[in-house]
Amino acid sequence: MDFSFTEEQRALQDAVSRYLRQSYGFLQREARRRSERGWDDGTWRALGELGVLALPFDQQHGGLGGGTVETMLVAQELGRAMVMEPWFASVVLAGGTLAALGGRDAERWLPSIASGEQIFALALEEPDTAWRPAHSRLAATRDGEGYRVDGSKILVEHGASADVLLVLARTSGAVGEGAGLSLFAIAADHPGIRRSGYRRHDGVPVADLEFDQVRLPASALLGTEGAALAAVEQAIDRAMAVQAAEALGLTESLLALTIEHLQTRQQFGRPLATFQVLQHGAVDMLVAIEQVRSMAWFAASAATGQDAAARRRAMSSVKYLVGRNARMVAQMAVQLHGAIGLTDECVVSHAFRRLMSLELQFGDAQHHLAAYAVDDRVGAQP
Numbered sequence: 001m002d003f004s005f006t007e008e009q010r011a012l013q014d015a016v017s018r019y020l021r022q023s024y025g026f027l028q029r030e031a032r033r034r035s036e037r038g039w040d041d042g043t044w045r046a047l048g049e050l051g052v053l054a055l056p057f058d059q060q061h062g063g064l065g066g067g068t069v070e071t072m073l074v075a076q077e078l079g080r081a082m083v084m085e086p087w088f089a090s091v092v093l094a095g096g097t098l099a100a101l102g103g104r105d106a107e108r109w110l111p112s113i114a115s116g117e118q119i120f121a122l123a124l125e126e127p128d129t130a131w132r133p134a135h136s137r138l139a140a141t142r143d144g145e146g147y148r149v150d151g152s153k154i155l156v157e158h159g160a161s162a163d164v165l166l167v168l169a170r171t172s173g174a175v176g177e178g179a180g181l182s183l184f185a186i187a188a189d190h191p192g193i194r195r196s197g198y199r200r201h202d203g204v205p206v207a208d209l210e211f212d213q214v215r216l217p218a219s220a221l222l223g224t225e226g227a228a229l230a231a232v233e234q235a236i237d238r239a240m241a242v243q244a245a246e247a248l249g250l251t252e253s254l255l256a257l258t259i260e261h262l263q264t265r266q267q268f269g270r271p272l273a274t275f276q277v278l279q280h281g282a283v284d285m286l287v288a289i290e291q292v293r294s295m296a297w298f299a300a301s302a303a304t305g306q307d308a309a310a311r312r313r314a315m316s317s318v319k320y321l322v323g324r325n326a327r328m329v330a331q332m333a334v335q336l337h338g339a340i341g342l343t344d345e346c347v348v349s350h351a352f353r354r355l356m357s358l359e360l361q362f363g364d365a366q367h368h369l370a371a372y373a374v375d376d377r378v379g380a381q382p
Helices: 007-023 026-034 041-049 068-081 087-101 103-114 229-264 276-302 308-342 347-360 365-374
Strands: 120-123 139-143 146-157 164-170 181-187 193-199 205-216
Touching: 007 041, 007 068, 026 347, 068 087, 068 229, 068 276, 087 103, 087 120, 087 146, 087 164, 087 229, 120 146, 139 164, 146 164, 146 181, 164 205, 181 205, 181 229, 229 276, 229 308, 229 347, 276 308, 308 347, 308 365
Parallel strands: 120 164
Antiparallel strands: 139 146, 146 205, 164 181, 193 205
């Protein structure tokens, strides 16, 4: 089997890598992280000009028609730079959900995501869902011709700066049932919505949302009422594949930083790289990264599968192995840097926090190990 990339794919990856090396160094990222909103409009426009925002969408929806491999190559470079802009939240998660729904909803909303004109955020998590969308409690009840939404969502990535919220709500059925879940597109400034923004431990902006008698027209419903879970789970599976590629880029960056440190830092009159035990640590990092790489490209293939059960099982294996190996790389990088690897001034500490966030989002390694064992995402206990 040929795993080499085409010239066009390499050119895309090189263009994104070149831009980020020139314009998105650690100090520039820190400036964005410390800003009030947490990301930069200029960078967002530049990503749009590079085609990064439109890449995964069909041409009929304003996209470039890129496949999963092209998306993974871009994610690898964005992960390497720990980009703060809402590419993952708006393009991958929200855009991926709309693409999975298809039809008129995709035609209506995807062009504004592909152009970067509007920022979208997908609101899934609640205090009791524990990475299980079917356990959503936020209620959307019939209210005349429309709906009334009441409840809360938490940890909505870039939810405070989003223009449009895609909200998963229960329109029928009991908590834990797959049927009865619906998606709604709601303007973020709609009356009755309160957004409380804060930062995740890796610095990415998130928000908790409160919905208090939010009245929506029937046109806010996306797709068929009560049948949204399949599209949401498909989007989550593809998002986990993207995160695997992000983790690959970031672990590669950590190894390069660690080798540079070992080659330049002196101890007992010679570089740290001359000590065999430290060499062994760097080799262990390399071995773990190769496992991350193999799972990232396996994820790129498996994420497009039409068999939902097989796809979920594959993604759980990806989450478990990528999470375990990326954690090992991050921990070893800190160990080999010494105390400086824990400081806010060292990029290693930021990479560590970012990898831990990637591991936890959509379920940690143990959650997915259990899901793989029982092959039952809806019914598995956290």
